[in-house]
Amino acid sequence: MLTDETLDSPPAPLEDDPFAQVDFPGLEKSLRRPRTLMNALLSGLVALMTAVALAPLLSVVIMLAWRGGKKLSLSVLTHLPPAPLEAGGGFGNAILGTAVMVGLATLAVVPFGVLIGVFLAEAPLENRLAQAVRFAAKVLTGFPSILAGVFAYGAVVLATGGFSALAGAVALSVLMIPTVVLTSEDAIRMVPARMREAALGMGATHTQTVFMVLLPTALPGILTGVMLAVARACGETAPLVFTALFSNYWITSGGRFDLMQPTASLAVLIYNFAGMPFANQVELAWAAALVLVLLVLAANLTGQALSRRQRQQS
Amino acid sequence: MSDTATLAAPAAAAIARPPSRAQRISDRAFLAFCRGFAGLSLLLAAFIIFKIALTAAPAVREEGLHFLTSRTWDPNQGAYGILPEIWGTLYTSLLALIVGGAFGIAAAIFLAEGYLAAGVFAALKAFSLAYKPLWRDLPDRVEDLLRNLIELLAAIPSVVYGLWGLFVIIPLIRPACNWTHARLGWIPFFGTTLSGPGVLPAVLVLSIMILPTVTALSRDALVAVPAKLRMAAYGMGATRWETITAVILPTAARGLFGALVLAFGRALGETMALAMLVGNSNKISLSLFSPANTLAALLANNFPEAGPHEVRVLMYAALVLLGITLLVNVVGALILERATAGLRGAR
Numbered sequence: 001m002l003t004d005e006t007l008d009s010p011p012a013p014l015e016d017d018p019f020a021q022v023d024f025p026g027l028e029k030s031l032r033r034p035r036t037l038m039n040a041l042l043s044g045l046v047a048l049m050t051a052v053a054l055a056p057l058l059s060v061v062i063m064l065a066w067r068g069g070k071k072l073s074l075s076v077l078t079h080l081p082p083a084p085l086e087a088g089g090g091f092g093n094a095i096l097g098t099a100v101m102v103g104l105a106t107l108a109v110v111p112f113g114v115l116i117g118v119f120l121a122e123a124p125l126e127n128r129l130a131q132a133v134r135f136a137a138k139v140l141t142g143f144p145s146i147l148a149g150v151f152a153y154g155a156v157v158l159a160t161g162g163f164s165a166l167a168g169a170v171a172l173s174v175l176m177i178p179t180v181v182l183t184s185e186d187a188i189r190m191v192p193a194r195m196r197e198a199a200l201g202m203g204a205t206h207t208q209t210v211f212m213v214l215l216p217t218a219l220p221g222i223l224t225g226v227m228l229a230v231a232r233a234c235g236e237t238a239p240l241v242f243t244a245l246f247s248n249y250w251i252t253s254g255g256r257f258d259l260m261q262p263t264a265s266l267a268v269l270i271y272n273f274a275g276m277p278f279a280n281q282v283e284l285a286w287a288a289a290l291v292l293v294l295l296v297l298a299a300n301l302t303g304q305a306l307s308r309r310q311r312q313q314s
Numbered sequence: 315m316s317d318t319a320t321l322a323a324p325a326a327a328a329i330a331r332p333p334s335r336a337q338r339i340s341d342r343a344f345l346a347f348c349r350g351f352a353g354l355s356l357l358l359a360a361f362i363i364f365k366i367a368l369t370a371a372p373a374v375r376e377e378g379l380h381f382l383t384s385r386t387w388d389p390n391q392g393a394y395g396i397l398p399e400i401w402g403t404l405y406t407s408l409l410a411l412i413v414g415g416a417f418g419i420a421a422a423i424f425l426a427e428g429y430l431a432a433g434v435f436a437a438l439k440a441f442s443l444a445y446k447p448l449w450r451d452l453p454d455r456v457e458d459l460l461r462n463l464i465e466l467l468a469a470i471p472s473v474v475y476g477l478w479g480l481f482v483i484i485p486l487i488r489p490a491c492n493w494t495h496a497r498l499g500w501i502p503f504f505g506t507t508l509s510g511p512g513v514l515p516a517v518l519v520l521s522i523m524i525l526p527t528v529t530a531l532s533r534d535a536l537v538a539v540p541a542k543l544r545m546a547a548y549g550m551g552a553t554r555w556e557t558i559t560a561v562i563l564p565t566a567a568r569g570l571f572g573a574l575v576l577a578f579g580r581a582l583g584e585t586m587a588l589a590m591l592v593g594n595s596n597k598i599s600l601s602l603f604s605p606a607n608t609l610a611a612l613l614a615n616n617f618p619e620a621g622p623h624e625v626r627v628l629m630y631a632a633l634v635l636l637g638i639t640l641l642v643n644v645v646g647a648l649i650l651e652r653a654t655a656g657l658r659g660a661r
Contacts, residue, residue, distance in 0.1 A: 035553055035556070036553065038553075038555060039553040039554055039555045039556075042555045042558075043429065043554070043555070045420070046420045046421075046423050046424045046427075046429070047424060047429060049416070049417050049420035049421065049424075050417075050420060050421040050424040050425075050460075052417065053417045053418070053420075053421050053464070053467075053522075053525055053529075054463060054464070054467075056467070056478075056522045057463060057466060057467050057470075059478070059482060060470060060474065060475070060478050063478060063481070063482055064474070067481075112351060112355075115347070115348050115351045116348070116351050116352045116355050118348050119348035119349055119351065119352045120352070122345075122348070123349075129349065129352055129353060129356075130352070132356055133352045133353075133355055133356055135647065136355070136356055136359045137355070138647050139640070139643045139644055139647055140359060142576055142579045142580060142583070142639070142643040142646070142647075143583070143639070143643070144582070144583020144584070144585065144610060144635065144636075144639050145583070145585065146583065146585040146610045146613050146614060146632075146635075147362075147366065147583070147632060147635065147636055147639075148362075149613075149617075150366055150613065150617075150628075150629065150632040151362045151365055151366055153617065153625075154365045154366060154368075154369040154629065155365050158369070158625075174358075174362065177355065177358075181355070203332060203333070204333075205333045205337055205338065205341040206341050206344070206345055207337070207340060207341045207344040207345075208333075208337075208341075210344070231469060234471070235469075235470075235471025235472070235473070235474070236471070236472075237471065237472060237473040237585070237586040238472070238585035238586050238610065238614055241586075241614050241617065241618060242613075242614070242617035242618045245618060267471060267473045267586075270473045270474065270476075270477055271473050271476070271586060271589075271590065274473075274476065274477045274480055274481075274590060275480075275590070282481075285477055286477065289473075289474045289477050292471060292473075292474065293470060293471070293474055296469055296470070296471060297466075297469065300466075300469050304462075
């Protein structure tokens with residue numbers, strides 16, 4: 001493959017000039033040579049494929065802005081879903097439902113996940129339990145979200161006898177735990193060793209080191225993980241389809257939150273309305289998709305901004 | 315570092331004396347508490363699997379292995395079989411892996427080789443701005459932007475892709491598909507017309523959804539190849555692509571393979587986009603244009619209205635899906651772990 005073209009020409013008699021045998025024009029980079037041509041072609045191909053891979057993103061964004069933006073208004077954000085063939089309406093209850101379920105799941109997962117992260121970061125690398133937990137968390141990040149729904153169905157819906165916001169929150173928290181655990185571990189490991197050693201050297205106990213040095217320093221990183229988990233949970237549909245189901249009404253009953261009744265969420269609303277043959281519902285699905293993507297993006301960008309802050313710090 | 319300064323004062327006051335007995339005990343308790351939580355998380359993982367298996371157990375006893383090989387799904391007659399769903403799950407995931415894998419690895423090479431940064435740098439140099447303070451960072455910034463854009467593909471919820479596929483992809487590809495069927499209908503892959511939802515739209519959207527996974531993990535694998543291998547290849551006169559194909563890709567092969575396996579796992583478990591796009595029909599067909607069904611879509615569509623017996627049968631189907639994805643994910647995670655361990659030796 002690497003034969004030099006100068007070898008093809010008969011060797012000239014040796015003269016004083018040591019470079020006489022070198023075919024200088026033959027060493028020039030030229031697209032007419034198969035090797036260089038191949039190189040340029042493959043580079044072009046890879047660039048083209050990357051551009052093609054990004055085309056769907058562009059298309060999704062344009063469609064969301066166009067079809068969703070057309071319908072989006074304040075009243076859409078505060079009204080209840082319309083009945084078939086009814087004009088107007090909105091998805092206020094779905095926004096509230098998503099917020100309640102994701103909020104509940106976050107409250108349940110964060111203390112749990114961060115403490116496990118502390119354990120993983122503090123345990124020696126060869127600790128069996130830590131290795132097992134880390135591996136389980138890694139496998140669980142690829143856990144199909146629908147199976148979290150199946151689990152919550154078996155554990156909550158069948159046990160309590162009905163679809164509920166609580167079951168939805170349980171399903172979402174199963175999906176959030178691995179992200180929170182793994183990112184908190186990373187964030188705590190990124191705390192410079194000298195800070196931990198300084199605290200321990202001053203005679204601090206492990207508990208004091210964790211709460212006064214490690215957690216405050218790792219906070220932006222931990223929050224990044226939490227925001228990523230929240231972003232993912234907001235967009236999840238599969239675990240909610242048959243745990244929280246859907247509802248055309250507000251989650252409150254008699255002026256209080258009722259967590260034990262079927263609850264609407266943005267994602268399930270999009271799924272239900274997208275398949276309906278009514279134009280109004282389809283338009284609402286697009287508007288809800290726009291709101292959902294904006295929510296998810298906001299959570300993602302917050303997370304990224306926080307992680308940038310941590311990187312600058314350390 | 316400003317944070318540490320503000321935190322130092324109370325922290326120093328609290329730890330500037332030896333720990334009291336109570337503190338030593340609570341310290342032990344806290345460490346035990348953390349370990350307990352970690353153990354609990356393992357128990358939770360086991361409980362999830364156990365719970366699904368337990369709820370499915372009656373159906374497993376009743377239906378047996380016949381469930382896996384039978385082709386009808388009819389709750390009215392109590393006839394249940396998931397062979398079409400197993401076929402549909404594997405078929406769509408495999409096709410999506412081919413498309414998404416090819417584009418994903420191409421994007422990973424594009425990112426890992428720094429083409430974009432080099433291009434921006436060359437453009438800046440043409441205007442002799444390349445070393446000006448304001449512009450110096452631009453190549454890196456553009457490169458980061460591209461990487462974030464590809465990761466953004468993963469941030470878009472699956473149900474939004476489903477909506478997009480329904481209203482953009484299907485109308486877009488339908489004329490081309492039906493034209494292909496009319497001309498090349500004798501090839502099994504084009505054996506039917508596309509009358510709306512079907513395998514091809516599902517595969518296209520699925521491959522977009524797994525692409526960020528492939529790209530992120532493969533880029534990690536490519537970047538982890540020791541620079542001296544690349545330099546040695548360049549030094550021997552290899553072109554950039556001779557280096558990529560002969561040195562870098564083989565060295566990163568295990569990491570790339572792990573990335574593909576994990577992406578395959580994602581594709582197998584992906585639900586909503588498929589439930590909206592695949593057509594939900596119990597057919598086994600090679601045709602790309604025929605409607606089909608997948609295990610996850612079957613669960614999503616049938617669970618909300620299922621009666622007690624159908625719920626148990628669906629749990630059995632969930633158990634099958636769990637088995638397949640768990641196997642694929644564990645294999646992928648192990649491969650990636652060994653890939654990083656292997657490269658550590660090469661460095």
